[in-house]
Amino acid sequence: MGESMYLNSRSSETVDQLASRIPQLVRVLLEDFEIEAAPVQLEGVDDLYEVFDRDQIFLIQDGMIHMSKNGQNMVSFDEGDLIGIHHAFDMPTPILRTDEYVELIPIDRDRFLRHIYSDKRRQHYWSHLLVCQNAMMMNYLADLFKDQVRPTAGFQNVQPGEVIIQQGEPADHVYTIISGEADVFVDGVKVGDIGEEEVFGAMAVFTGEPRSATVIARTPCSVMAVPQKDFVLLIEAQPKAAVNLIENFARRITILNQQLIDKEEEKEGSEQP
Numbered sequence: 001m002g003e004s005m006y007l008n009s010r011s012s013e014t015v016d017q018l019a020s021r022i023p024q025l026v027r028v029l030l031e032d033f034e035i036e037a038a039p040v041q042l043e044g045v046d047d048l049y050e051v052f053d054r055d056q057i058f059l060i061q062d063g064m065i066h067m068s069k070n071g072q073n074m075v076s077f078d079e080g081d082l083i084g085i086h087h088a089f090d091m092p093t094p095i096l097r098t099d100e101y102v103e104l105i106p107i108d109r110d111r112f113l114r115h116i117y118s119d120k121r122r123q124h125y126w127s128h129l130l131v132c133q134n135a136m137m138m139n140y141l142a143d144l145f146k147d148q149v150r151p152t153a154g155f156q157n158v159q160p161g162e163v164i165i166q167q168g169e170p171a172d173h174v175y176t177i178i179s180g181e182a183d184v185f186v187d188g189v190k191v192g193d194i195g196e197e198e199v200f201g202a203m204a205v206f207t208g209e210p211r212s213a214t215v216i217a218r219t220p221c222s223v224m225a226v227p228q229k230d231f232v233l234l235i236e237a238q239p240k241a242a243v244n245l246i247e248n249f250a251r252r253i254t255i256l257n258q259q260l261i262d263k264e265e266e267k268e269g270s271e272q273p
Helices: 014-032 109-117 122-146 203-207 228-237 239-271
Strands: 039-043 056-062 066-068 072-077 096-107 154-158 163-165 171-178 183-186 187-195 216-217 220-227
Touching: 014 122, 056 109, 072 163, 109 122
Parallel strands: none
Antiparallel strands: 039 096, 056 096, 066 072, 066 096, 154 220, 163 216, 171 220, 183 187, 183 216
């Protein structure tokens, strides 16, 4: 036996465990089943079911068959795999193809199913096989989707004196300083600084308003910029960033509250005779 059915992408441990069961299940299903047809050899085929009728499934004796969609191989089968199960039932599935030599044993679908359903033990293993294949694909798609929704972050290297964000400009990214330090200015007056792992530029992204401050690198900085639409994914991927963000917001609220208190005290002082 070869490696059996596998997915043409980085697979998870769960998918690998499911795949390891399939050759064993196929062997059990073929016990006491008389194979009548002689093996057929093919040297490359664009679509297996343009060559054979759909009332046949196949046991791979040698070589490899790929399940392909839009010219991309997604799933591969090799020696010991039973292929064509979905195609035999006229399911809308990707094509089965190969560019190489392959040797297949045709199996009449209806005779094989009668063999399975004549024995409760084989029925159990048949259901197990179908469930394994379905679970493999579901886990694979879940892993693939998880990979695709990772935040698309851009990294910038900024020199001292360079502007990272400009007051008054539209806000479409949230930033994190990976290394280095930066100063924060409002109307040309320095009002704070930003250190490593601090998240900044999020307030305007949340409110939809223009940038309220300018941030300028004080030292050489490595900065990660995350698009607004991916910011929630950043928080999920980096919980520490969420903590820093909350701390920044709390610090800003504290400063604003102190400014309001100072203004109220100044106002009260000016009103006294």
